[in-house]
Amino acid sequence: MQFKLPLFPEQASSVAIQVDAFYLFLVLITTFFSLLIALLILFFIIRYRQRPDREAEQIHGSTLLEIVWTVIPLGISMVIFIWGAVLYYHIENPPANALEIYGVGKQWMWKFQHPGGQREINTLHVPTGRPVKVTLISQDVIHDFFVPAFRVKNDVLPNRYVYSWFTPTVPGSYHLFCSQYCGTKHSAMIGEVVVLKPDDYAAWLANGKAEGSLASMGEKLFQEFGCVTCHRPDSGARGPNLQGLYGRPVRLSDNRVVVADDNYIRESILNPNAKIVSGFQPIMPTFQGVVSEEGLIQITEYIKHLSSQESDPLNNRTTPTELRDNEVPTIQQELQQGNQPAPTPGKKP
Amino acid sequence: MSTVTTTVKPVMPAKHYLNDNYGIRSWLLTKDHKRIAILYLVSLTFFFFLGGIFAALIRLELLTPQGDLFQSDTYNKLFTMHGVNMVFFFLVPSVPATLGNFVLPLMVGAKDLAFPKINLLSWYIYMVGAFFSLATMVSGGVDTGWTFYTPLSSGYLRTHVALMAVGIIMAGFSSIFTGLNFIVTVHRMRAPGLTWGRLPLFVWSNYATSLIMILATPVLAITLILLALETVFHIGVFDPKYGGDPVLFQHMFWFYSHPAVYIMILPGMGVISELITCFSRKRVFGYSFVAFSSIAIAVFGFLVWAHHMFVAGISQYSAMVFSLLSMAVAIPSAVKVFNWTATMYKGSISLKTPMLYALGFIGLFTIGGLTGIMLAALGMDVHVHDTYFVIAHFHYVMVGGMVTAYLGGLHFWWPKITGRMYPEAPAKLAALITFIGFNLTFFPQFILGYLGMPRRYHSYPEEFQVLNVLSSAGASVLAVGFLLPLIYFLWSLKYGEVAGDNPWGATGLEWQIASPPPTHNFHEVPVVTEEPYAYGEGVAGVH
Numbered sequence: 001m002q003f004k005l006p007l008f009p010e011q012a013s014s015v016a017i018q019v020d021a022f023y024l025f026l027v028l029i030t031t032f033f034s035l036l037i038a039l040l041i042l043f044f045i046i047r048y049r050q051r052p053d054r055e056a057e058q059i060h061g062s063t064l065l066e067i068v069w070t071v072i073p074l075g076i077s078m079v080i081f082i083w084g085a086v087l088y089y090h091i092e093n094p095p096a097n098a099l100e101i102y103g104v105g106k107q108w109m110w111k112f113q114h115p116g117g118q119r120e121i122n123t124l125h126v127p128t129g130r131p132v133k134v135t136l137i138s139q140d141v142i143h144d145f146f147v148p149a150f151r152v153k154n155d156v157l158p159n160r161y162v163y164s165w166f167t168p169t170v171p172g173s174y175h176l177f178c179s180q181y182c183g184t185k186h187s188a189m190i191g192e193v194v195v196l197k198p199d200d201y202a203a204w205l206a207n208g209k210a211e212g213s214l215a216s217m218g219e220k221l222f223q224e225f226g227c228v229t230c231h232r233p234d235s236g237a238r239g240p241n242l243q244g245l246y247g248r249p250v251r252l253s254d255n256r257v258v259v260a261d262d263n264y265i266r267e268s269i270l271n272p273n274a275k276i277v278s279g280f281q282p283i284m285p286t287f288q289g290v291v292s293e294e295g296l297i298q299i300t301e302y303i304k305h306l307s308s309q310e311s312d313p314l315n316n317r318t319t320p321t322e323l324r325d326n327e328v329p330t331i332q333q334e335l336q337q338g339n340q341p342a343p344t345p346g347k348k349p
Numbered sequence: 350m351s352t353v354t355t356t357v358k359p360v361m362p363a364k365h366y367l368n369d370n371y372g373i374r375s376w377l378l379t380k381d382h383k384r385i386a387i388l389y390l391v392s393l394t395f396f397f398f399l400g401g402i403f404a405a406l407i408r409l410e411l412l413t414p415q416g417d418l419f420q421s422d423t424y425n426k427l428f429t430m431h432g433v434n435m436v437f438f439f440l441v442p443s444v445p446a447t448l449g450n451f452v453l454p455l456m457v458g459a460k461d462l463a464f465p466k467i468n469l470l471s472w473y474i475y476m477v478g479a480f481f482s483l484a485t486m487v488s489g490g491v492d493t494g495w496t497f498y499t500p501l502s503s504g505y506l507r508t509h510v511a512l513m514a515v516g517i518i519m520a521g522f523s524s525i526f527t528g529l530n531f532i533v534t535v536h537r538m539r540a541p542g543l544t545w546g547r548l549p550l551f552v553w554s555n556y557a558t559s560l561i562m563i564l565a566t567p568v569l570a571i572t573l574i575l576l577a578l579e580t581v582f583h584i585g586v587f588d589p590k591y592g593g594d595p596v597l598f599q600h601m602f603w604f605y606s607h608p609a610v611y612i613m614i615l616p617g618m619g620v621i622s623e624l625i626t627c628f629s630r631k632r633v634f635g636y637s638f639v640a641f642s643s644i645a646i647a648v649f650g651f652l653v654w655a656h657h658m659f660v661a662g663i664s665q666y667s668a669m670v671f672s673l674l675s676m677a678v679a680i681p682s683a684v685k686v687f688n689w690t691a692t693m694y695k696g697s698i699s700l701k702t703p704m705l706y707a708l709g710f711i712g713l714f715t716i717g718g719l720t721g722i723m724l725a726a727l728g729m730d731v732h733v734h735d736t737y738f739v740i741a742h743f744h745y746v747m748v749g750g751m752v753t754a755y756l757g758g759l760h761f762w763w764p765k766i767t768g769r770m771y772p773e774a775p776a777k778l779a780a781l782i783t784f785i786g787f788n789l790t791f792f793p794q795f796i797l798g799y800l801g802m803p804r805r806y807h808s809y810p811e812e813f814q815v816l817n818v819l820s821s822a823g824a825s826v827l828a829v830g831f832l833l834p835l836i837y838f839l840w841s842l843k844y845g846e847v848a849g850d851n852p853w854g855a856t857g858l859e860w861q862i863a864s865p866p867p868t869h870n871f872h873e874v875p876v877v878t879e880e881p882y883a884y885g886e887g888v889a890g891v892h
Contacts (some may be wrong), residue, residue, distance in 0.1 A: 087728025148801025
């Protein structure tokens with residue numbers, strides 16, 4: 001046993017120092033009040049110890065004091081609340097320009113895919129200096145993506161994507177823990193996050209074996225599973241056109257409007273009848289158990305890719321169900337007002 | 350108020366509830382709240398030490414970074430059984446079912462609880478639950494963690510989840526019965542003159558606890574029934590494979606289990622109010638603030654459950670609401686701590702064993718509460734959630750708080766329960782050992798948690814070893830602190846000094862009758878004419 005007694009985890013992300021500052025503030029508050037109470041008690045048991053020559057002085061209380069020790073802790077706790085909430089909002093919302101990586105948790109390993117198609121198991125390579133967004137899903141039970149050196153943590157759910165993000169600052173290798181108990185080998189579900197300088201990262205990507213980008217692998221699956229026979233960009237198509245779909249509002253047959261995000265696409269593949277696009281028949285078979293989580297990610301990447309290729313997808317509209325240009329603003333308004341059960345803003349999809 | 354004279358050596362009363370009747374039947378069919386309290390005391394002590402053995406094995410495994418003492422599955426069963434036994438079969442019933450059962454009717458001047466048969470039934474139901482729990486353990490155990498998160502528990506583990514769930518539901522029903530009994534007793538059976546404003550704070554806190562018991566426990570039953578159905582029939586409530594939502598389980602589980610934390614701590618707070626006043630010879634500082642803070646905790650306690658789920662995939666805005674409400678629930682706890690401390694001001698303080706436990710409680714609970722605020726602070730929780738920081742916080746409240754209060758109360762009312770004194774010197778030593786052992790066990794875990802060591806880890810990276818060894822060393826000290834009382838309490842049953850009616854010179858109706866009390870408690874209905882804790886009005890000091 002080597003004698004190592006660290007008190008702080010390494011700081012390797014932009015947010016780590018902010019969390020540590022908040023932690024130190026909280027430790028200070030905790031220490032102050034604990035000491036205050038402890039010293040008062042010590043003082044009282046010495047000063048007012050039982051002696052034959054004096055009796056206890058009966059005091060009923062003091063409303064003023066009660067107000068003081070209600071209001072002061074309340075004030076301090078509000079400062080703590082606001083500081084914590086602001087920090088949380090920052091930790092939970094990935095910036096738009098982040099590098100996107102996908103992770104799948106399963107009993108008991110982590111699998112990662114980079115946009116270029118590089119794959120890793122229990123290791124995640126990321127560059128310093130730019131935000132990295134990891135889109136996570138579990139193949140079985142709830143896991144948790146926890147990198148202490150980055151001070152980020154997210155439960156990884158089996159039924160929808162969650163996002164974790166960080167901006168690595170210091171090259172090195174850091175622990176990746178599963179911190180949600182997930183069965184027999186929970187404590188063996190650990191990996192490492194390797195932070196590289198941007199040049200080294202580029203070199204690592206170039207060396208990585210990849211069959212092709214995620215989108216191209218997705219396209220292959222799209223052909224293989226025959227998706228392309230129905231989801232075509234022509235008027236006779238039996239399924240909605242997917243060109244330009246990603247990130248746009250979609251009107252459903254029950255007149256709800258939802259945004260076509262990762263979770264929507266995933267659900268539509270696995271459980272196609274959950275949300276039927278207005279004007280279409282519920283004829284699509286489920287692909288539950290047919291496509292792996294990795295495959296789903298690849299297909300989603302492909303659909304995203306379709307969007308970025310088409311700068312103005314609405315002009316390509318070929319089916320009556322798609323939204324007309326003048327409809328889009330109204331729908332966006334509806335979304336903002338939140339008068340439909342579709343994704344609430346701020347909700348982690 | 351009775352005045353105790355020191356010159357006359359007290360003698361045991363000729364007839365009391367313990368020698369009123371003999372034989373196993375007289376115990377198993379008793380409707381006397383005092384005897385039922387003892388039935389509970391014996392059962393709970395068994396589960397406390399059983400849970401303690403599991404804890405000891407856990408700490409033994411964690412001495413080394415490798416998982417070398419047990420298989421992973423065995424380790425997972427150990428921490429599950431430790432949690433289940435301690436939470437559902439010890440902590441939840443601990444003070445209410447033993448000290449509450451014994452003292453609460455005495456404190457309100459009643460002959461018994463409102464429904465003596467239901468009181469006995471609650472013990473039997475608890476025992477049925479305990480039987481299921483033991484059956485689960487004997488038949489291979491369960492390895493879900495005491496939180497039973499889905500879909501792991503419902504679809505992936507092949508252990509006896511449903512059997513364990515039945516056991517916990519049973520234990521839950523027994524606490525519903527206890528709660529119901531307390532509420533009706535406090536409303537309907539108070540002695541003449543015993544207004545709400547004159548109730549001892551122990552009664553207030555048990556009343557608040559009872560409200561939570563009857564309102565929250567049914568939700569636990571519903572949740573576990575759904576879990577059992579999901580496990581056996583795949584009804585698709587929690588498991589996404591069948592169209593369910595795993596996060597829904599967490600909402601339902603914590604809707605009970607967070608208020609349950611207050612079920613576990615509120616009665617302890619009540620004990621502390623009794624001890625601080627008695628051993629400071631003082632009225633409690635700010636009686637109504639202490640009393641109403643119990644009710645405030647019970648009410649706010651229902652509104653904070655999702656603070657266990659900040660990283661579980663809930664809406665960010667709801668996380669903020671729950672964080673804010675969690676801050677609110679901290680205030681009444683802080684009010685209590687300040688009032689207890691202020692009660693000692695200008696008192697006449699004697700450091701008898703119960704007082705040592707009470708002071709330990711205040712210190713440890715303060716740390717437990719303040720670290721709870723750290724966990725309720727959103728940005729902080731993200732990093733320390735599901736790490737040893739949570740374990741440390743939870744044990745500071747549950748062991749540093751509740752178990753300490755329980756032991757303090759047990760020492761305080763031991764002379765009333767048995768008619769004999771425990772030996773003071775070894776008891777003080779045990780209190781000291783417990784305090785030191787406790788801090789040595791759990792303080793390193795705060796640091797471990799901030800370093801990032803996740804909870805429920807069978808093996809761990811080696812940089813965490815020093816702190817884990819410290820923690821395990823502390824646990825062995827703590828074990829001595831817990832074993833000592835078991836020994837000298839048993840010893841005192843035969844050899845302890847005869848206590849007399851009121852060895853502490855305490856106020857309260859329970860001290861006005863003989864120790865041990867007669868079967869029907871009061872020979873004539875007591876009349877209350879003054880506020881509680883009327884120390885300094887002819888009440889003799891502690892001697």
